[in-house]
Amino acid sequence: MATDISLDPSADRLPTGIEVLDERLDGGLRAGSIVLLSAAPSSQSEVFLAELTRVRPTAYLTTQRTAAAVERSLSHLGVDLDGCTVLTVDDADPMPINRAYEHVQDLAEGSTVIVDPMNPLERVDAAQLWAFLNGVQAQLAETGSLAYLHGLTGRDVPANRDVTAYLADVVFELSTDLQGEFIENRLYVPKVRGGEPVPEVIKLELTDNVVIDTSRDIA
Numbered sequence: 001m002a003t004d005i006s007l008d009p010s011a012d013r014l015p016t017g018i019e020v021l022d023e024r025l026d027g028g029l030r031a032g033s034i035v036l037l038s039a040a041p042s043s044q045s046e047v048f049l050a051e052l053t054r055v056r057p058t059a060y061l062t063t064q065r066t067a068a069a070v071e072r073s074l075s076h077l078g079v080d081l082d083g084c085t086v087l088t089v090d091d092a093d094p095m096p097i098n099r100a101y102e103h104v105q106d107l108a109e110g111s112t113v114i115v116d117p118m119n120p121l122e123r124v125d126a127a128q129l130w131a132f133l134n135g136v137q138a139q140l141a142e143t144g145s146l147a148y149l150h151g152l153t154g155r156d157v158p159a160n161r162d163v164t165a166y167l168a169d170v171v172f173e174l175s176t177d178l179q180g181e182f183i184e185n186r187l188y189v190p191k192v193r194g195g196e197p198v199p200e201v202i203k204l205e206l207t208d209n210v211v212i213d214t215s216r217d218i219a
Contacts, residue, residue, distance in 0.1 A: 014110075014146055017055035018048075021187070024198045029170060031110075032141040033193075034133065035148045036118075036168035043176040044185065044206035045150060049114055050077040051209060052148055058084040058112040061100055063091050063120045070116075077208050091120035097132050104136050104147075111145045118149040122158035129160050133167040169193040174204075 015028040022028045029035065039045035053060065053074065062070045067086040074084060089100045100121055107113055113136075115121065122129060140147055149168065151161060165171060171191040177184050185206050189198035 012144065014144075015055055017051050017053075020202060020204075021189075024189070024200075024202065025192070026195075029146055030194070031144040031146070032137065033146055033169040034137055034140065034167060035146065035170040035172060036151050036164055037148055037172045037174065038151045038153055038165075039174040040153050040176060043174055045174055046073060046116075047077065047206040047209070048174060048204075049116060049148065049150060050074055050079050052112060052114065053079050053084045056083075056110055056112050057108055058114060059103060059107060060084055060086045061089050061103055061113065061115045062086060063089045063096060063100075063115065063117060065116075089115075089120075095124070097121045097124050097128060101132055101135055104139050107139055107143050107145055109143050109145070111143060113140075113145065113147045114150065115147070116150040117152045118164060119152050119156075119158055122151075122160040122164060124160070126160050126163055129163050130167070133164065137167070137169075165191075 012031050013026065013028040014031050015022045016025070037045060037048065039048070050073070052058070060070060060074075067088045070086045071081060074086070075081060087103050089096050089103070093099055100115060104113055121132065136147055139145075149164060151157075151164060168191070170189065170193065173188040173190065175186045175188065177186070185204045187202040187204055189202075191197060
């Protein structure tokens with residue numbers, strides 16, 4: 001059975017690297033946590049993911065874009081690729097979930113792992129997805145690391161997304177909407193296992209980094 005370090009009140013907190021979010025999470029996330037980032041394909045979720053790579057060594061598992069394309073995007077956003085290794089998990093592989101797990105098993109101490117997107121790995125049998133997520137959680141607990149699983153929403157959400165959401169210790173929901181002449185990005189944190197969810201919506205500005213959006217606040 002996987003060790004659920006997220007329930008240990010003495011577990012160290014690791015910063016996400018997004019200051020406004022860390023403030024609302026009492027300094028960050030508990031080491032060993034799996035985080036589901038739910039976002040539409042048309043959102044700026046890639047900017048959000050890039051920000052998460054800046055605070056500790058990162059294994060970035062890309063399941064649909066090429067490693068070269070991801071590296072170019074991260075470089076354009078100012079990410080130091082010396083601290084971020086981009087690894088390809090080919091979704092044409094009969095069992096891409098096994099390849100992803102091999103990469104997670106090589107995770108260094110105190111790292112971040114990103115799966116972008118999670119969707120191809122959720123199209124396996126539910127029992128295989130349960131086993132994968134429990135194995136990832138055990139590896140995160142052993143290495144004191146964090147995992148962010150980028151779950152694309154939209155027209156073709158895998159049937160097993162509920163499995164990922166249930167196993168995740170934390171859920172981030174990124175919403176992008178057009179409000180009049182402005183695009184608004186809102187982050188919701190409805191689930192924090194072993195803790196309190198963030199009660200308020202966080203408005204974010206997503207450009208080449210992630211900051212709180214105060215552009216339309218009334219003084």
